[in-house]
Each structure stands twice: as C-alpha cells, then as structure tokens.
Amino acid sequence: MPxxxxxxxxxxxRRAVLHANDTGISHLQRRLRIGYQHAIDLRHALRGDVLEHQADTDTWHIRAEADRHTDFLLEEKLAQAARLIGSAKALVIAAGAGMGIDSGLPDFRGDEGFLRAYPALGRQGLCFQTIASPPAFEQVPLTAWGFYGHRLNLYRATAPHAGFGVLHAWDQRMAQGCFVFTSNVDGHFQKAGFPTARVHECHGSIHRLQCTAHCSGEIWPTADLHPQVDEAACQWQGELPHCPRCGALARPNVLMFDDWHWNATRSQQQRMLLDMWLDSTTAPLVIEIGAGRAVPTVRNFTRRMQQRGSALVRINLREASIHNPDAIEIALGAREALERIQQHLAADI
Ligand SMILES: [Zn+2]
Structure with a gap:
C-alpha cells in the first residue's frame, strides 16, 4: 500500500496515470476535473509510488516497480466502509436484485436474463412484465403459476450466499441493531437468520399468498404449498392454489407490474416497525447492495436516509459512480464486496 x-x-x-500511461498535467486535469495547481500537487504526491521525476530533463516517468495490479482506490473504499461499520451503532441494509444473484438466483433485469431463466415463456412470446402481472393469473393461470411455483421452489432450495452471513455478523455487533429494507421477495434475509420483525419487504414475499378476488384481505403462508411444475413448458401441474375463504384463485403476495390489487397490509406493518425503529436510532449507517436504478424503490429509500443524515456505502457492480462525494461506492458484486470489507474490518480489530 502506498x-x-x-x-x-x-x-x-494514481489510477488515471496508470490506466492511460500518461504522466501529463493536462491529462490529470481532464480526468479528475481539477485545476492546474491541484494536478501539480497530485503529481508530486505520486512521486515514489508510481512516478519518478528526472531532474536534469525535468520529465516525469512511470516507475518500472510501480504496483499496477492492486486497485488501491478500491482497497481504500473497502477500508473506509470497514471503518464506518466498525464505528456504527445502528445499521440499515437496503438490498435489491443484485444481492440475490450471488446465491445463483436469476436476474430479471432486461429481457435477456429473464429469457435465459425461462426459455419456455420466451417461446410463448411472454416477457417478464407480462407474466409478472395480475392479468396473467386470469388469462394464463397455469403459466403464471408455473412461473411463480418454479420461483418458490427455487428460492426454497437455494441457500443464501456467504455475504448474508457477513451482514448477520455485523448485525450482531450493532448496539442499536439492524434493519433490512429489501425489494427482494425471496425471503433470504430471514433464511440467513435475520429476525422477521427486522425485515421490511417493500415488494412483498413469494412465501405468502393472497386472494385474487380480494374477499377478505387475508394473507396466508405458502407452508402447505408444494408446487409441481413442468419446467420445460413452465406449466403448473395439478390443482391450482385457492383462497381458503371464497375458493377463488390465489396468487403470490408479491407486488407485480400494474398491480392495483396487491395486498400491502403485511408490507405496511413491516414498514411501521421500520419507522418505529428509525425513530429510536440516530442516523444509522446505510449499506445499499445491488439496487439498480431501473426499480428505484430501494434507491429512493436510501436517498431519504441520506437526507436524514445517514452515511451511505453503496455496493453495485454495474451502477456505482466513482466520483460521488456523498457516498462510498464500491463497484463489486455483493458477496465479494461484503467479504472484502469484512477482511478489512477483521484486520482493524
Ligand atoms: Zn378469497
């Protein structure tokens, strides 16, 4: 480490110089959007690390011994994140789809990921937005339940990746505890040991059902549901799940596209618990993981937390911004980022 x-x-x-093999001041000015004197100061600071100055010709060169392999910018961000976690008293974990990918769960972002996971639906001309919508349960119920039944089986059979264990260990060290805000419906935070009363599932849960006829407002668990799905055709086999009260078709208690009849009661109760907990803590640290801009619910939440004074660590493989001064943004996958922050944290203790 320099x-x-x-x-x-x-x-x-340091990164700008090595990437472009350019020791020029104007290059630094352009890349970092800084003034002339600032660029001069930075080049002097890099002397002995990646640069050397030849006095007789007044020229600058990249040192042959310069470490080009370690990404020190990334390491410094991981170290900063570890320091924040080490000193935090309360923690909010805000997780989106990127959190599940490392457990081997499919990513539906873009049609490509969806069609790879469900080729049969592609052959029927169905995209994610069509099958994950209330009309699908009216028009093609066996296919809609084929899709959600398969997902239920998949989420049940999949073990949460090691990053969940890292987060759970951080939860244990917080004096005021930890709360999870997630748009994922897979139930994996609870599976990884987070208490049910400390998880807000803002888009519902695939492990709960509701009535498509909205007879009673009841939400019930899928414990007795054991989906049989013809995966090659994405078709539900046997009797479809029904509402125990009125006998109408049941559906997952998951927020779908253009979903005006999602029963939000359970999610709202979780939100109330979150708000009560937030009132009892002072500016908890927020770690946002795998939350893209396409479904902005999680990002909107973290923005509000920042407005309330929370520091933000953002982990996002594809949509991190390296120049954001308001947050530590780490462009890695969820599991790798969490494990590497944990390495820094363990080294600090
Ligand atoms: Zn009903």
Missing amino acids: KTPHDPLYYHA
Missing part, C-alpha cells in the same frame, strides 16, 4: 495520502483524489489520480 503511504497514506492526504488528498481524497490521490487514488483516482
């Missing part, structure tokens, strides 16, 4: 730099742009500058 000497601890005082300039927050040090590692950005």
Whole structure:
C-alpha cells in the first residue's frame, strides 16, 4: 500500500496515470476535473509510488516497480466502509436484485436474463412484465403459476450466499441493531437468520399468498404449498392454489407490474416497525447492495436516509459512480464486496 495520502483524489489520480500511461498535467486535469495547481500537487504526491521525476530533463516517468495490479482506490473504499461499520451503532441494509444473484438466483433485469431463466415463456412470446402481472393469473393461470411455483421452489432450495452471513455478523455487533429494507421477495434475509420483525419487504414475499378476488384481505403462508411444475413448458401441474375463504384463485403476495390489487397490509406493518425503529436510532449507517436504478424503490429509500443524515456505502457492480462525494461506492458484486470489507474490518480489530 502506498503511504497514506492526504488528498481524497490521490487514488483516482494514481489510477488515471496508470490506466492511460500518461504522466501529463493536462491529462490529470481532464480526468479528475481539477485545476492546474491541484494536478501539480497530485503529481508530486505520486512521486515514489508510481512516478519518478528526472531532474536534469525535468520529465516525469512511470516507475518500472510501480504496483499496477492492486486497485488501491478500491482497497481504500473497502477500508473506509470497514471503518464506518466498525464505528456504527445502528445499521440499515437496503438490498435489491443484485444481492440475490450471488446465491445463483436469476436476474430479471432486461429481457435477456429473464429469457435465459425461462426459455419456455420466451417461446410463448411472454416477457417478464407480462407474466409478472395480475392479468396473467386470469388469462394464463397455469403459466403464471408455473412461473411463480418454479420461483418458490427455487428460492426454497437455494441457500443464501456467504455475504448474508457477513451482514448477520455485523448485525450482531450493532448496539442499536439492524434493519433490512429489501425489494427482494425471496425471503433470504430471514433464511440467513435475520429476525422477521427486522425485515421490511417493500415488494412483498413469494412465501405468502393472497386472494385474487380480494374477499377478505387475508394473507396466508405458502407452508402447505408444494408446487409441481413442468419446467420445460413452465406449466403448473395439478390443482391450482385457492383462497381458503371464497375458493377463488390465489396468487403470490408479491407486488407485480400494474398491480392495483396487491395486498400491502403485511408490507405496511413491516414498514411501521421500520419507522418505529428509525425513530429510536440516530442516523444509522446505510449499506445499499445491488439496487439498480431501473426499480428505484430501494434507491429512493436510501436517498431519504441520506437526507436524514445517514452515511451511505453503496455496493453495485454495474451502477456505482466513482466520483460521488456523498457516498462510498464500491463497484463489486455483493458477496465479494461484503467479504472484502469484512477482511478489512477483521484486520482493524
Ligand atoms: Zn378469497
């Protein structure tokens, strides 16, 4: 590791020089959007680490011994995240679809991921938005339940990846505890040991059912439901799940597309618990994981938390911004980021 730099742009500058093999001041100015004097100072700071200055010709060169392999900018961000976690008293975990991918769960972002997971639906000309919508349960109920039945089986059979265990260990060290806000419907935070009363599933849960006729407002667990699905055709086999009260078709208690009849009662109760917990804590640290801009619910929540004074660590493989001064943004997958932050944390203790 190079000497601890005082300039927050040090590692950005280091990376910019090595990436482009360019030691010029104008290059640094352009890449980092900084003034002339700032670029001069940064180049001097890099001397002995990646740069050397030849006095007789007044030229700058990249040192042959410069470490080009370690991404120090990333390491510094991981270390900063570890320091924040080490000193936090309360933690909010805000998780989106990227959290589930490392457990081997399919990603429905973009039609490509969806069609790879459900080729039979592609052959029927059905996209994710069509099958994950209330009309699908009226028009093609065996197919709609084939899709959700398969997902229920898959989420039940899949073990949450090691990153969940890392988060659960951080939960244990928080004096004021931890709360999960997630748009995932897989129930994996509870499976990983997080208490039910500390998880807010803002899009519902695939492990709960509701009536499509909205007879009573009841939400009931899927414990007795054991889906038999013809996976090659994505078709439900046998009797479809029904509402125990009125006998109408049942559906997952999951927020779908254009879903005006999602029963939000359970999710709202979870939200109330979250708000009560937030009132009892002071600016908890927020770790946002795998939450994209396409479904902005989780990002909107973390933005509100920042407005309330929370610090933010954002883990996002595809949509991290390296120049955001308001957050530590880490462009890695969920599991790798969490495990590497944990390594820094363990080294600090
Ligand atoms: Zn009913």
